[in-house]
Amino acid sequence: MVRPISARLAQALRPRRxxxxxxxxxxxxxxxxxxxxAEEVQKKAQETLASVQKGLGQAFEAGKKFLGPVGEKxxxxxxxxxxxxxxxxxxxxxxxxxxxxxxxxQPPPVSAFSSVYSSLWSRARSAQYWRELVRSGDLVKxxxxxxxxxxxxxxxxxxxxxxxxxxxVQ
Numbered sequence: 001m002v003r004p005i006s007a008r009l010a011q012a013l014r015p016r017r018x019x020x021x022x023x024x025x026x027x028x029x030x031x032x033x034x035x036x037x038a039e040e041v042q043k044k045a046q047e048t049l050a051s052v053q054k055g056l057g058q059a060f061e062a063g064k065k066f067l068g069p070v071g072e073k074x075x076x077x078x079x080x081x082x083x084x085x086x087x088x089x090x091x092x093x094x095x096x097x098x099x100x101x102x103x104x105x106q107p108p109p110v111s112a113f114s115s116v117y118s119s120l121w122s123r124a125r126s127a128q129y130w131r132e133l134v135r136s137g138d139l140v141k142x143x144x145x146x147x148x149x150x151x152x153x154x155x156x157x158x159x160x161x162x163x164x165x166x167x168x169v170q
Contacts, residue, residue, distance in 0.1 A: 056090075060082070
């Protein structure tokens with residue numbers, strides 16, 4: 001049975017307890033490193049926040065430069081909300097890192113891509129597959145999926161060109 005992501009994330013973030021050798025003996029184990037003091041933790045948090053603010057500040061300036069006057073107006077509209085947005089983005093990024101580690105995520109191997117594409121190509125060339133689609137009525141679903149894929153491709157082209165039609169030639 002597959003547990004929902006929230007349950008798996010909660011389990012991954014739950015502190016781990018080491019097995020005790022004897023239930024009557026409750027001694028705290030010490031490891032080679034010591035527990036950092038509150039000042040050290042606070043200093044590390046401030047350094048992290050400063051680096052995040054610097055990086056987001058640079059991204060913010062690049063966005064303003066890229067978007068021109070519209071970007072500057074949008075940046076000025078943020079005003080006092082800029083810092084909380086930067087902080088929330090940093091927290092979101094750290095949560096994503098923890099989810100990535102907890103779920104043991106990794107990109108699929110190249111062999112998975114090749115097997116999927118070979119399967120799709122063999123189906124597209126098979127006349128029996130198309131006959132079965134017409135007979136079962138799934139041809140409409142396949143057509144809708146094709147239109148969606150084409151639309152996403154065209155939106156990507158528009159974003160890549162940064163123009164609705166054609167390229168900007170100056």
